[in-house]
Amino acid sequence: MSEVIKVGMADLKVATPPDTIRTSGLGSCVGVVIYDELTNVSGMAHVMLPDSSQSKQATLNIAKYADSAIKELIKQLLGQGGRAFSLKAKIAGGAQMFTFQSGSDVMRIGPRNVEAVKLALKQSKIPILAEDVGGKSGRTIEFDPLTKMLHIRTVNQGTAVI
């Protein structure tokens, strides 16, 4: 029996076939999928904020920030049989849910998250094979480690597969 492994807000998990892995209601958050092309071990992180050095918390929730979440996800993948040279990524999310006149930094969080995720993946030398980022719609995404397809559902634009 295959299961759907659910990833919450500011959370990350690893899955292997036949299980699939999903996260619901990505707004300004970014869903990062990293998978090993050959061994199929796959992980997903639901990133809320760009930079862990901005954290005001005593104990850091590493899954919340782009830089620390991607580092941790890679570590867990390597621990479960993933190999650094065949890791690939697909990303989705980073929407601008509301439009405001004031262009304050907090309100631009979607694009900033996307930038931070791309930077962290680049630093870890993981190529992004597909992306669906920006826009104004929330997304629910589900990744199938076997087919390596990322299914993206939005409220008004139907379903896409990347």
Next chain:
Amino acid sequence: MKDLNQLNSFHLDILKEIGNIGAGHAATSLSTLLKRKIDMNVPNVRVVSLQELPEQIGGADTEVVAIFLRIEGDAPGSMFYLSEVQQAEKLIQSLTGNDDFQLRKPPFDQIGLSALQEVGNILAGSYLSSLADFTNLNLQPTVPGLSIDMVGAILNYGLVSLSAAGDHALVIDTHISEVGQTQEQTAGHFFLLPDPDSFQVIFKSLGVDVNE
């Protein structure tokens, strides 16, 4: 106050009263607008983890109509007015007299959308101004944003400034409903999410010792 667990039942009662006063005024405004009777429930104040929050409103995938605004001034925070899609449609139909107004599929009627935004403005404005009067604090709402989307996506946007400081949010949730001829119908939920540093300011303004 850095730790939300420091809040005792006395503090929670005060926050409940804030929800009561705010949503009470907003319900009155809505009632005047619609010329119908609007009821409200006793506010629910709770500390929830960021993961749990969308689950409490039917799951992250649930489609809702949301009005969101930031509160600026002495005690910053986020405020949401969330309503079921069907309820928001009915509200706008009765306000604009356009029975074809729908929020299921774009394009949406511009006049209807702008009416909806204005309703959000009025409701949030009356909530906030009564809160400002009560606490004697300077609170200014930003122009509200409107979105029809998944509740998870909407909430995580409003949680950004909170989430940098912790993994929990304090939610003052007030539920208002329309008293129909046959049954009660949900009109919507108000969610007030004060930023972490704002509690101290709110309690102080009311003369309550935070460490009581």
